[in-house]
Amino acid sequence: MNIFVCIKQVPATETKIKINGSGTGIDTTGVKWIMSPYDEFAVEEALRLKEKNAGSTVTVFSAGPSRIAETLRTALAMGCDNAVCVDTPEEIDSFQAAKCLAEAIRKEGKPDVIFTGKQAIDDDCAQVSQLLATFLELPYATVVLNAEYGSGQITVKRETEGGTIEIIALPTPCLIAAQKGLNEPRFASLPNIMKAKKKEIKTHPMASLGVTDADRKIKLVNMQLPPAKAAGKKLAGDAAAQSKDLVKLLREEAKVL
Amino acid sequence: MAISSLVFLAVVLGATGLFAYKASILFRLAKATKGPVWSGNRMDRLAERVETFFTNVLFQKAVLKKKKAGLMHVAIFWGFMIITIETMELFAYELFPGFSLSFIGESAYATLRLIQELFTLLVLSGVGYAFYRRLVLRPEGLGKSTDAIIILSLTSGLMLALLAMRSFHILAEPNDNNAVMFASMWISGIWQSLGVTPEVASTMAAGFRWFHHLLVLGFMVYIPSSKHLHVLTAAPNTFFRKLETPKGMRKVNLEAEDATSFGAGKISDLSWKDTLDLYACTECGRCQDACPAWNTQKPLSPKALVHDLKDSLYENKLALLSGKTDEVKPILGSKITDDVIWACTSCRACESACPVFIEQTDKIYEIRRNMVLMESRFPAELQTVFKNIENNFSPWAMSPDERDKWTEGLEVRTMAQIAASGEQVEYLFWVGCAGSFDDRSKKVSKALVSILKKSGIKFAILGKEEKCTGDPARRAGNEYLAQTLIQENVNVLNNYGVKKVVTACPHCFNALKNEWKDFGIELEVIHHTQLIAELIRSGKIKPTKAVDEKVTYHDSCYIGRWNNEYNAPRTILASVPQLKVNEIEQNKSNGMCCGAGGSRMWMEEHIGTRINVKRTEQLLEAKAGVVAANCPFCITMLTDGIKTKELTDKVRVMDVAEIVDQATV
Numbered sequence: 015m016n017i018f019v020c021i022k023q024v025p026a027t028e029t030k031i032k033i034n035g036s037g038t039g040i041d042t043t044g045v046k047w048i049m050s051p052y053d054e055f056a057v058e059e060a061l062r063l064k065e066k067n068a069g070s071t072v073t074v075f076s077a078g079p080s081r082i083a084e085t086l087r088t089a090l091a092m093g094c095d096n097a098v099c100v101d102t103p104e105e106i107d108s109f110q111a112a113k114c115l116a117e118a119i120r121k122e123g124k125p126d127v128i129f130t131g132k133q134a135i136d137d138d139c140a141q142v143s144q145l146l147a148t149f150l151e152l153p154y155a156t157v158v159l160n161a162e163y164g165s166g167q168i169t170v171k172r173e174t175e176g177g178t179i180e181i182i183a184l185p186t187p188c189l190i191a192a193q194k195g196l197n198e199p200r201f202a203s204l205p206n207i208m209k210a211k212k213k214e215i216k217t218h219p220m221a222s223l224g225v226t227d228a229d230r231k232i233k234l235v236n237m238q239l240p241p242a243k244a245a246g247k248k249l250a251g252d253a254a255a256q257s258k259d260l261v262k263l264l265r266e267e268a269k270v271l
Numbered sequence: 272m273a274i275s276s277l278v279f280l281a282v283v284l285g286a287t288g289l290f291a292y293k294a295s296i297l298f299r300l301a302k303a304t305k306g307p308v309w310s311g312n313r314m315d316r317l318a319e320r321v322e323t324f325f326t327n328v329l330f331q332k333a334v335l336k337k338k339k340a341g342l343m344h345v346a347i348f349w350g351f352m353i354i355t356i357e358t359m360e361l362f363a364y365e366l367f368p369g370f371s372l373s374f375i376g377e378s379a380y381a382t383l384r385l386i387q388e389l390f391t392l393l394v395l396s397g398v399g400y401a402f403y404r405r406l407v408l409r410p411e412g413l414g415k416s417t418d419a420i421i422i423l424s425l426t427s428g429l430m431l432a433l434l435a436m437r438s439f440h441i442l443a444e445p446n447d448n449n450a451v452m453f454a455s456m457w458i459s460g461i462w463q464s465l466g467v468t469p470e471v472a473s474t475m476a477a478g479f480r481w482f483h484h485l486l487v488l489g490f491m492v493y494i495p496s497s498k499h500l501h502v503l504t505a506a507p508n509t510f511f512r513k514l515e516t517p518k519g520m521r522k523v524n525l526e527a528e529d530a531t532s533f534g535a536g537k538i539s540d541l542s543w544k545d546t547l548d549l550y551a552c553t554e555c556g557r558c559q560d561a562c563p564a565w566n567t568q569k570p571l572s573p574k575a576l577v578h579d580l581k582d583s584l585y586e587n588k589l590a591l592l593s594g595k596t597d598e599v600k601p602i603l604g605s606k607i608t609d610d611v612i613w614a615c616t617s618c619r620a621c622e623s624a625c626p627v628f629i630e631q632t633d634k635i636y637e638i639r640r641n642m643v644l645m646e647s648r649f650p651a652e653l654q655t656v657f658k659n660i661e662n663n664f665s666p667w668a669m670s671p672d673e674r675d676k677w678t679e680g681l682e683v684r685t686m687a688q689i690a691a692s693g694e695q696v697e698y699l700f701w702v703g704c705a706g707s708f709d710d711r712s713k714k715v716s717k718a719l720v721s722i723l724k725k726s727g728i729k730f731a732i733l734g735k736e737e738k739c740t741g742d743p744a745r746r747a748g749n750e751y752l753a754q755t756l757i758q759e760n761v762n763v764l765n766n767y768g769v770k771k772v773v774t775a776c777p778h779c780f781n782a783l784k785n786e787w788k789d790f791g792i793e794l795e796v797i798h799h800t801q802l803i804a805e806l807i808r809s810g811k812i813k814p815t816k817a818v819d820e821k822v823t824y825h826d827s828c829y830i831g832r833w834n835n836e837y838n839a840p841r842t843i844l845a846s847v848p849q850l851k852v853n854e855i856e857q858n859k860s861n862g863m864c865c866g867a868g869g870s871r872m873w874m875e876e877h878i879g880t881r882i883n884v885k886r887t888e889q890l891l892e893a894k895a896g897v898v899a900a901n902c903p904f905c906i907t908m909l910t911d912g913i914k915t916k917e918l919t920d921k922v923r924v925m926d927v928a929e930i931v932d933q934a935t936v
Binding site: 026028198203 | 525533644645646647649651654657662663668669670671672673751
């Protein structure tokens with residue numbers, strides 16, 4: 015099988031986000047970069063599928079600035095066979111990213127299945143998976159909790175609003191976007207980390223794939239941190255007094271009553 | 272040469288040959304293990320090695336840590352030494368009839384006889400007690416052992432044969448000098464009263480002499496394949512022991528081009544010293560008795576582990592001896608399971624209890640390394656910890672940007688600020704992840720800052736530049752991740768030219784003090800209890816305010832057993848006015864782990880009862896309102912234990928620094 019997986023490099027989950035001086039993005043100094051956690055489920059699923067189907071290869075793709083090579087190596091260390099990097103400027107939008115990935119994927123032959131995370135945890139846009147499937151004219155399922163692989167068909171359980179589960183069958187080739195719970199991602203062993211260090215990462219400059227600034231659909235006007243949360247208020251007195259104060263505050267300050 | 276001498280010679284040569292063959296296999300097996308020895312050179316500092324040989328082998332100091340069993344062992348051990356002289360004399364007599372040691376002088380010979388007679392009885396009483404222990408008292412650590420019964424039977428057989436031989440000899444060849452052998456004399460009286468003639472007695476004496484010879488030789492042949500092998504291996508194992516208590520984990524060269532495997536996945540990955548450890552164990556069970564994992568129904572028994580590793584060595588004998596290491600089977604299997612290896616809290620109670628200086632923790636760490644580095648095989652909870660350490664430089668999911676948040680309003684300066692101002696400080700305060708991020712431990716950090724400020728000592732912290740020491744990863748087997756962090760930290764420390772470090776975390780302390788020299792930095796590292804004790808001694812701080820509390824002190828493993836510091840915290844507590852200290856029995860080197868060591872802090876405790884609760888119960892025996900501790904993880908574990916016992920409003924856990932801060936102005 016030809017298994018593809020797309021990943022994104024994002025700041026580590028505990029990073030204290032700061033806005034850069036020009037208000038056009040985050041300040042990346044000192045940021046520790048990791049693979050977006052949902053993408054780890056995608057990589058793991060790809061590797062498990064490969065292990066069940068002898069002779070399969072897993073190719074991992076990512077689009078971003080040159081530092082993403084490090085994250086691609088993480089995927090290689092987990093067990094991916096090949097890595098493809100699309101070298102882009104720091105800020106691209108979901109449309110550009112999906113187009114980059116689609117063009118890079120086209121160069122690697124026909125996929126049997128493409129895995130992605132359901133969204134990246136940096137901007138939480140959750141658009142690339144669907145855009146990518148659309149560009150490649152593939153059926154797709156997002157927020158996938160479970161997948162069963164039949165011949166020519168994948169049956170997935172996906173989470174929908176309100177916590178209900180939707181079960182759908184997709185013909186292959188198709189795209190699956192992973193939700194937490196799909197699997198438990200593995201931890202790379204030292205020999206695999208060492209091997210991954212030596213592997214070649216195929217790199218395409220964004221322009222060579224025909225993706226330009228003109229493809230950008232979203233213009234970032236300004237980026238701000240949410241206002242700092244004000245300290246909570248502790249109500250004193252007995253239960254009756256507290257209730258009275260609470261109602262008063264909800265009506266007069268919070269204006270919700 | 273008489274025919275009987277020739278027969279004897281043939282028997283001796285045969286038995287010796289068999290023994291030599293069996294012993295040579297053990298020797299070759301030890302040589303077939305290729306792993307590196309922890310703490311390197313075991314042949315250096317000969318004077319100290321000879322000294323430990325005298326104290327611990329000849330004078331049995333470590334054995335005597337346990338009184339009754341120790342005395343029993345001393346009787347048998349010295350009996351064996353003394354009576355071997357007689358055995359040799361009898362051997363020589365058999366080869367050269369008429370030979371006797373009487374040439375040393377009549378009175379000297381009589382004294383020797385008396386001593387031998389006394390030790391024969393001592394050995395018999397020792398063995399008698401050993402039988403009583405095994406068959407009647409049956410202490411749990413000893414377990415059941417057919418091997419032991421055989422050995423005790425052989426030993427008592429030897430002594431009884433000697434008594435019988437001597438008693439018949441006395442009857443066959445009456446001599447005034449025989450009176451010193453009072454017990455044999457008394458027995459010979461019985462024979463006489465039964466009408467045994469000198470001729471019959473002579474035959475009987477020869478018979479028992481031969482019986483003794485055969486028992487000795489049979490015993491000798493039996494030893495290499497029995498747990499009694501320790502009579503040959505305990506002495507060298509003591510000689511080659513790690514001489515000082517503090518130790519760090521062995522640095523693995525991860526860059527080694529030819530390395531195909533890391534850690535110990537197979538018995539051949541261990542070292543010759545590990546093999547000698549396995550040979551030296553006689554399954555006395557002291558390690559098991561002391562093991563917090565075993566005592567809370569975990570599948571780990573250090574004794575069983577050593578035994579099972581020895582089995583693994585023997586089971587792979589053919590592959591090992593033929594040099595086919597790829598055919599050697601993995602250590603992990605039905606006997607040594609993953610749960611056995613992960614149950615260890617690395618408290619070193621086993622090593623501290625072992626009378627022959629076996630180093631169990633080294634083996635467990637090497638096995639963990641193999642599991643993690645080669646197979647990514649570890650309890651699921653550890654993956655989060657590894658990821659946090661990798662991404663946030665702390666085992667907790669906390670932002671590295673908030674590492675110094677606890678200092679807000681305290682005016683604690685960072686090394687960067689110190690360097691920028693061109694000043695110098697005496698100490699770097701290594702805060703550690705717990706001291707930086709854990710709410711309870713932050714209070715200890717603040718107390719220590721307060722004490723340091725009162726003392727006038729100049730210090731600084733690294734602030735955001737500090738990262739986890741990597742110790743939680745290292746002790747969980749993730750040497751790769753640990754080394755990354757160590758190296759990054761070492762670079763920062765070297766950059767500031769840091770020489771002296773104080774820390775309130777015993778785990779950071781042990782890593783910085785005993786391990787980082789392997790990574791290119793020599794530091795003078797002091798635990799905060801040691802520094803505080805010194806500040807009190809030199810009068811830089813004065814505990815003048817009364818603390819009207821009853822306190823019991825809990826020794827952390829990494830300050831106690833790993834670094835031999837039992838006094839500093841106690842002298843501190845003793846110096847606080849009105850503070851009463853109630854020690855519990857399980858203290859100092861006999862203290863029990865809180866359950867957090869060996870990265871257990873980061874793992875769930877699914878099996879058996881909880882270690883922290885058991886330890887808390889021991890501490891509650893002191894009937895003290897305060898449990899004093901010196902480690903953030905002990906504090907967490909014991910606080911939880913007290914919560915479990917629903918005694919939160921009666922008993923508090925405090926760091927020694929917090930008590931001192933309270934007592935000083």
